[in-house]
Amino acid sequence: MYKLEVKGVTHIYGAKTPFEKTALSAVNVGFEAGQITGLIGHTGSGKSTLVQMLNGLIRPQSGEILLDGEDIWARPKEIGRVRTRVGLVMQYPEYQLFDETVCRDVGFALRNAGMDEAEIDARVREAAECVGLEASLLDKSPFDLSGGQKRRAAIAGILAMRPEVLVLDEPAAGLDPRGRADVLGYLRRYRERFGATVILVSHSMEDMAQYCDRVVVLRRGEVFLSGRVDEVFYRSEELASVGLDIPEVMKIALALVERGVPLSGKLYTVDGARDAILELLKRRGC
Amino acid sequence: MASHFIEARGLGFSYDAESESDAVVALDDISLTIDEGEYIAILGHNGSGKSTLAKLFNLILTPSRGELILDGKTVTSEGLSDDEIYEIRKKIGMVFQNPDNQLVATVVEEDVAFGPENLGVPREELRRRVDEALATVGMTEYARHAPHKLSGGQKQRVAIAGVLAMMPRCIIFDESTAMLDPLGRREVTDVMERLNREQNMTVLHITHYMEEAARASRIIVISDGKILLDGTPKEVFSSVEPLLAAGLETPQGTELIHELRMLGFDLPKGCTTVGECTDAIFSLFKEKKDNNDV
Amino acid sequence: MLSDITLGQYFPGSSLLHRLDPRMKIILSALYMAAIFLAKNAFCHLFTAIATVLLVLLSRISLRVVLRSVRPILYVLIFTMLLNLFFTSADGGRLLLDFWVIRIYEEGVYRALFMALRVVLLVIGVSVLLTYTTTPIALTDAIESLLSPLKLLRIPVHEFAMMMTIALRFIPTLIEETEKIMNAQKARGADFTSGSIFRRVRALVPILIPLFVSSFQRAIDLATAMECRCYRGGKGRTKLVRYTLHARDFVMLVLFALGVAMIVFGNLRLPIGRLYS
Numbered sequence: 001m002y003k004l005e006v007k008g009v010t011h012i013y014g015a016k017t018p019f020e021k022t023a024l025s026a027v028n029v030g031f032e033a034g035q036i037t038g039l040i041g042h043t044g045s046g047k048s049t050l051v052q053m054l055n056g057l058i059r060p061q062s063g064e065i066l067l068d069g070e071d072i073w074a075r076p077k078e079i080g081r082v083r084t085r086v087g088l089v090m091q092y093p094e095y096q097l098f099d100e101t102v103c104r105d106v107g108f109a110l111r112n113a114g115m116d117e118a119e120i121d122a123r124v125r126e127a128a129e130c131v132g133l134e135a136s137l138l139d140k141s142p143f144d145l146s147g148g149q150k151r152r153a154a155i156a157g158i159l160a161m162r163p164e165v166l167v168l169d170e171p172a173a174g175l176d177p178r179g180r181a182d183v184l185g186y187l188r189r190y191r192e193r194f195g196a197t198v199i200l201v202s203h204s205m206e207d208m209a210q211y212c213d214r215v216v217v218l219r220r221g222e223v224f225l226s227g228r229v230d231e232v233f234y235r236s237e238e239l240a241s242v243g244l245d246i247p248e249v250m251k252i253a254l255a256l257v258e259r260g261v262p263l264s265g266k267l268y269t270v271d272g273a274r275d276a277i278l279e280l281l282k283r284r285g286c
Numbered sequence: 287m288a289s290h291f292i293e294a295r296g297l298g299f300s301y302d303a304e305s306e307s308d309a310v311v312a313l314d315d316i317s318l319t320i321d322e323g324e325y326i327a328i329l330g331h332n333g334s335g336k337s338t339l340a341k342l343f344n345l346i347l348t349p350s351r352g353e354l355i356l357d358g359k360t361v362t363s364e365g366l367s368d369d370e371i372y373e374i375r376k377k378i379g380m381v382f383q384n385p386d387n388q389l390v391a392t393v394v395e396e397d398v399a400f401g402p403e404n405l406g407v408p409r410e411e412l413r414r415r416v417d418e419a420l421a422t423v424g425m426t427e428y429a430r431h432a433p434h435k436l437s438g439g440q441k442q443r444v445a446i447a448g449v450l451a452m453m454p455r456c457i458i459f460d461e462s463t464a465m466l467d468p469l470g471r472r473e474v475t476d477v478m479e480r481l482n483r484e485q486n487m488t489v490l491h492i493t494h495y496m497e498e499a500a501r502a503s504r505i506i507v508i509s510d511g512k513i514l515l516d517g518t519p520k521e522v523f524s525s526v527e528p529l530l531a532a533g534l535e536t537p538q539g540t541e542l543i544h545e546l547r548m549l550g551f552d553l554p555k556g557c558t559t560v561g562e563c564t565d566a567i568f569s570l571f572k573e574k575k576d577n578n579d580v
Numbered sequence: 581m582l583s584d585i586t587l588g589q590y591f592p593g594s595s596l597l598h599r600l601d602p603r604m605k606i607i608l609s610a611l612y613m614a615a616i617f618l619a620k621n622a623f624c625h626l627f628t629a630i631a632t633v634l635l636v637l638l639s640r641i642s643l644r645v646v647l648r649s650v651r652p653i654l655y656v657l658i659f660t661m662l663l664n665l666f667f668t669s670a671d672g673g674r675l676l677l678d679f680w681v682i683r684i685y686e687e688g689v690y691r692a693l694f695m696a697l698r699v700v701l702l703v704i705g706v707s708v709l710l711t712y713t714t715t716p717i718a719l720t721d722a723i724e725s726l727l728s729p730l731k732l733l734r735i736p737v738h739e740f741a742m743m744m745t746i747a748l749r750f751i752p753t754l755i756e757e758t759e760k761i762m763n764a765q766k767a768r769g770a771d772f773t774s775g776s777i778f779r780r781v782r783a784l785v786p787i788l789i790p791l792f793v794s795s796f797q798r799a800i801d802l803a804t805a806m807e808c809r810c811y812r813g814g815k816g817r818t819k820l821v822r823y824t825l826h827a828r829d830f831v832m833l834v835l836f837a838l839g840v841a842m843i844v845f846g847n848l849r850l851p852i853g854r855l856y857s
Contacts, residue, residue, distance in 0.1 A: 042467065042469060043437060043438075043467055043469070146332075146333065147332060147333075148332060173465070174464045174465060175332065176331040176332045176494040176533060176534070177331070177494065177496075177533060177534055177535040178331060178533035178534075179331075179332060203467050203468050206538070243468075243469065247538060248537060248538040248539055248560060249538035249539060249541075249542055251560050252538075252539050252542065252560055252563050252564050252567065255560065255561075255564040256564060256567060256568060256571075259564075259568055261568065261571050270538050270541050270542050270545065273542055274542055274545050274546065277542075277546065277567065277570075278549070280571075281570065281571070284571070
């Protein structure tokens with residue numbers, strides 16, 4: 001059974017008006033427990049609608065969203081509980097910071113859930129640690145943090161709920177290479193520590209290759225490709241047809257394969273390609 | 287003596303420069319020259335000072351130390367008069383990061399007209415400039431649209447048209463691609479490249495995307511307020527260690543070859559493209575084969 | 581979906597009213613309002629009503645849409661009617677109804693009816709002349725142009741118009757942003773729809789603060805961007821769009837002026853059905 005499943009979901013904006021736009025049509029996707037699934041697709045692919053459905057911000061017009069096999073809209077009044085179990089980090093989440101101190105802001109969701117202050121404090125510290133925010137920053141105003149710190153504080157605000165499913169809409173957008181690696185690294189560690197299911201929306205095929213177990217490609221409101229990273233990445237022609245490029249290192253590796261060098265393995269990451277080359281050289285050298 | 291379009295001599299900038307103790311040095315002792323018609327990428331991590339440099343070139347900021355010569359006009363910490371700044375900004379235009387925060391009007395063509403309107407360009411000429419600028423960025427069919435309905439890449443192209451209509455000689459792109467999706471980024475970098483090639487426009491592209499910088503003819507890497515590297519993409523990208531230390535990345539192929547070199551394999555430096563890297567790594571296997579044959 | 585504020589209530593079209601110069605439309609609206617308020621007797625009211633129907637026909641906007649413009653003021657309308665009905669004093673002609681404390685006189689009924697007619701005509705006429713057939717940005721330009729003589733009195737007409745333009749440009753952006761922030765806070769368990777009024781107002785804080793912070797950032801960014809595009813206020817600026825008056829504008833002006841003259845004449849010379857002094 002999937003941890004979170006999208007079943008036959010269709011959603012049309014402005015139905016029966018001249019502005020009618022189909023955001024999703026009959027989408028079926030399953031997200032497996034404990035895995036990081038990458039969600040990729042261009043603007044207008046229905047990606048952001050889907051993301052907001054996963055935690056009940058948008059109610060699908062038809063079809064259902066199943067969390068542990070249960071329809072999240074079975075009891076609409078309890079959708080608030082679903083939102084704490086499925087944490088959503090929106091794009092540029094630093095815009096949501098508002099409270100007097102980082103500490104209070106990170107604890108906002110917990111206070112809304114009526115948790116007592118001692119426990120909130122412990123959870124906030126844990127969440128801050130998860131994203132590498134030093135404890136000394138917790139008493140500062142969130143508006144005094146640097147760009148990268150604000151981003152991490154905003155993510156901590158969601159992690160503090162200890163969501164079973166974590167959905168992130170381009171958590172590394174606008175960050176420089178080191179910032180990207182930091183944020184994505186923290187997410188990977190959160191998954192390992194709490195066994196969470198992670199859904200990562202990204203435009204970067206390199207990040208997908210590096211951090212995801214599975215990939216779902218959306219196109220014009222439909223699932224275009226889905227599967228394990230290696231399965232999807234080896235279908236480079238189909239990817240190219242929707243304007244997605246395989247990582248450069250994989251191009252090099254595939255060019256070598258074409259020239260008769262039988263490389264195999266995780267050729268879509270630099271480390272994977274290096275190991276494959278070493279392995280083959282060792283075998284040939286012996 | 288041949289004069290340069292932009293020249294910096296020992297240029298420095300500090301935020302909160304009024305109080306010595308709080309001053310934060312953003313740029314320190316920058317010396318460089320930029321000639322007309324160059325296409326330069328300025329690469330650096332967040333907070334490296336690369337945006338500060340751009341803001342100095344457009345006189346949004348005034349240098350704290352050293353001097354800056356913009357098309358023959360010397361700027362020091364004294365700053366310039368409003369009229370002088372106005373003259374410089376006619377020549378050096380700027381496109382900013384957030385596509386939403388730089389469009390003024392509710393109709394695309396009226397926004398493009400905003401700059402030349404400020405310059406007092408007569409109406410017939412205005413019309414011509416607006417139409418030409420929109421055609422250059424491929425947005426003619428959106429002339430009567432409302433900006434907020436466009437995609438990020440389209441908004442940035444409108445912003446570029448707005449600068450082009452002022453007929454500058456140089457455009458600075460201050461992280462103009464940072465908030466765009468890959469499609470939008472490609473649209474904007476395509477326009478940059480074309481402006482440089484077809485109109486000999488001097489283009490300064492501030493970015494932290496290595497693959498965008500690779501399209502320029504020269505890359506200047508800024509780290510901690512200083513120039514770390516300055517050269518062709520090939521020269522810059524083959525300096526793998528300094529780049530990584532500055533929180534940046536190199537093309538994946540260059541990184542792969544660097545890692546293999548570190549393991550003791552004899553591979554050439556300076557491979558950046560897919561083809562070059564493939565050839566270099568292929569030679570490893572060929573040698574082995576030859577050895578085996580012997 | 582969001583209603584598009586840059587278009588306001590504008591209905592795209594190419595009718596005569598759509599094509600009129602926006603400056604002329606403002607002048608015509610002023611004449612129209614004058615006519616409505618000058619009308620004093622049944623003849624004049626009938627005349628303004630017919631003129632309004634003609635305007636609606638000219639705009640080619642469906643009657644249903646036009647009547648919708650009256651809906652928001654329905655309660656105000658009923659309230660003023662009742663006020664006129666019950667509080668017209670004893671010298672108001674024949675007593676029609678005398679029940680407990682309620683006394684309704686003949687003139688009260690007339691006053692209520694014609695007051696309602698006036699308000700309805702006013703709303704319909706101005707909607708059709710201005711808001712339904714003119715974009716807010718054209719209106720802003722027209723106001724700037726009409727008020728430009730005031731610049732001589734050092735009244736900052738250009739700055740005012742620029743502020744209007746920027747507001748129109750950014751309202752949709754801010755609405756979008758508000759939605760985004762609301763969703764982000766909902767994802768953190770914020771609840772905006774239940775609890776006492778006090779609780780609901782407090783629940784707005786997590787939306788308003790981020791909205792203010794980002795609006796200030798936008799304002800700073802925009803000001804910098806405008807300066808970089810050599811903006812130095814209205815002095816020495818030229819404009820891409822310039823409105824020119826056509827024959828149709830003058831024809832309409834003459835017709836409207838004649839209409840007002842007709843009303844003045846009607847009030848004086850045709851005392852038929854004079855309702856109140």
